[in-house]
Amino acid sequence: MKILAVDTSCDESCAAVLDTETWQLCSDVVFSHMQAMAKYGGVVPEIASREHLKALPLVIQKALDDAQVTFKDIDWFTVTHLPGLMGALLVGVSYVKALAFSLNKPFTAMNHIEAHLYSPLLGTTEGIAVPPFPWTALVVSGGHTELFHVKDVGEYLWLGGTLDDAAGEAFDKIGKCLAMGYPAGPFIDRWVREKATPEHRARFKFPRADTPPFQFSYSGLKTAVALQARKLGELTDDDRLALVASAQEAILEPLVMKVREALKKFPESRAVVTGGVACNSRLRELLPEAYFPKPKHCTDNAAMVAILSGLYAKADRLQTSPWNTAPQARFEPEI
Ligand code: KG4
Ligand code: ZN
Numbered sequence: 001m002k003i004l005a006v007d008t009s010c011d012e013s014c015a016a017v018l019d020t021e022t023w024q025l026c027s028d029v030v031f032s033h034m035q036a037m038a039k040y041g042g043v044v045p046e047i048a049s050r051e052h053l054k055a056l057p058l059v060i061q062k063a064l065d066d067a068q069v070t071f072k073d074i075d076w077f078t079v080t081h082l083p084g085l086m087g088a089l090l091v092g093v094s095y096v097k098a099l100a101f102s103l104n105k106p107f108t109a110m111n112h113i114e115a116h117l118y119s120p121l122l123g124t125t126e127g128i129a130v131p132p133f134p135w136t137a138l139v140v141s142g143g144h145t146e147l148f149h150v151k152d153v154g155e156y157l158w159l160g161g162t163l164d165d166a167a168g169e170a171f172d173k174i175g176k177c178l179a180m181g182y183p184a185g186p187f188i189d190r191w192v193r194e195k196a197t198p199e200h201r202a203r204f205k206f207p208r209a210d211t212p213p214f215q216f217s218y219s220g221l222k223t224a225v226a227l228q229a230r231k232l233g234e235l236t237d238d239d240r241l242a243l244v245a246s247a248q249e250a251i252l253e254p255l256v257m258k259v260r261e262a263l264k265k266f267p268e269s270r271a272v273v274t275g276g277v278a279c280n281s282r283l284r285e286l287l288p289e290a291y292f293p294k295p296k297h298c299t300d301n302a303a304m305v306a307i308l309s310g311l312y313a314k315a316d317r318l319q320t321s322p323w324n325t326a327p328q329a330r331f332e333p334e335i
Contacts, residue, residue: 001075001313002067005306006060008092010143011037011048011083011320012299012335013055017074018306020313025125026067028303031055034183041143041176049087056095063302066258076318078309081109084143097323109321110305110314113139116149118311119274119304122297131270131291136262138238138253138290141275141300142168142183145216147258149266153311159262160214164218168216174247177226178240183318188244189280190296196245200238204228204246214258221250232262248282256286263289 001021007014011033017026033051037043064070079096081089093109100107116139120130135150136159145162165173168185190202206224209217225247232239233324259271271290277283279295299303312318 014302017067017301052091077107080112140277164219200245204244206250
């Protein structure tokens with residue numbers, strides 16, 4: 001079976017084709033709207049929706065061309081419908097629903113975070129071994145910071161998440177406040193890795209939020225960084241480096257600590273970390289026991305949506321969604 005998957009949850013228009021017989025990812029197209037957002041220093045939801053409208057037909061056509069197939073060869077359409085920017089999601093869902101309807105093919109709506117959970121399995125299409133279930137899985141991106149116990153495909157315990165900002169959002173907002181480009185996460189990571197010393201990382205002791213187990217909070221951190229920057233007055237490059245290096249430690253430390261707490265609770269599980277912030281080299285250094293997918297599989301893509309759909313198909317559990325696209329994933333309440 002060939003699945004065409006689409007993701008338009010934020011500011012990337014993504015489409016991918018997966019062949020479930022050969023478990024081959026036939027195409028994986030990601031078109032970022034980063035340039036359109038750069039001058040605003042963040043994602044403007046309304047602009048993202050309009051960019052998706054322009055890009056999606058081209059991105060889907062490229063995914064078909066790269067896979068050397070046409071719409072006639074696609075057996076199943078799948079699209080993420082939650083969570084994300086409502087307008088952006090609406091574009092993707094409406095587009096894919098209309099395609100499936102016009103071609104008289106089945107269509108399924110998928111949960112974006114659930115898809116992120118399986119991005120480690122994208123490595124399997126390239127012959128990379130990934131840890132067996134159960135997983136202690138951290139999804140850490142611009143929109144989400146969520147910790148799960150993954151028992152099997154479709155079987156999760158949600159352990160906790162952020163009470164306010166996501167970790168990637170903290171990187172981006174701190175970067176914005178220090179007049180860095182958008183998204184600031186990759187830039188901060190590279191700058192700190194190349195130039196910062198342990199003294200830079202320890203110069204400012206920014207607060208770590210005192211949250212309940214497995215919960216995170218980052219909104220206070222960006223205020224603390226902004227206040228510290230104001231206190232310093234005219235900032236030198238060295239000050240800015242120390243500010244972002246110390247802030248990066250304050251963002252990453254709770255992630256590492258809470259993954260380790262969860263591993264203690266589920267000692268048979270293996271840690272996996274995914275989402276855009278999982279690209280961060282310092283996080284990879286601080287959490288050597290975790291499995292990190294390749295960076296290109298960590299950030300938003302449709303291949304992870306295709307893989308998730310393929311896993312459901314293999315388990316004979318891929319069901320068509322009703323037109324109102326109720327979520328298929330079963331996220332159990334906090335334990
Ligand atoms: O998963 P993703 O592409 O989109 C969301 O679902 O949000 O993640 C994007 C986020 C941005 O906040 C970006 O700054 C952050 O991931 N990010 C990083 C790195 N690469 C991307 N943060 C820290 N270090 C990185 N290397
Ligand atoms: Zn995402």
